[in-house]
Amino acid sequence: MAGKYMTIDEIAERWLCSKDYVRKLIISGQLSGAKLGGWKVRQDELLRFEKAKEKADMERLRQQRVGFIPGA
Secondary structure, eight states: OTTOEEEHHHHHHHHTSOHHHHHHHHHTTSSOOEESSSEEEEHHHHHHHHHHHHHHHHHHHHHHHHTOOTTO
């Protein structure tokens, strides 16, 4: 799986989002991609990003449930 790449179109379809959103993640450095005849992202990098996002989302939900207030 480490050698497989996905295009922006494939990622946008997988996430049900716009291609522009995927491009912005790559350009901002949040998602690592390479320009190989168009932007491509390795599948292992995509899985890493998805797991990190899921973890952050779960932590945000946990904090909301327990009434966590940052900086308090």
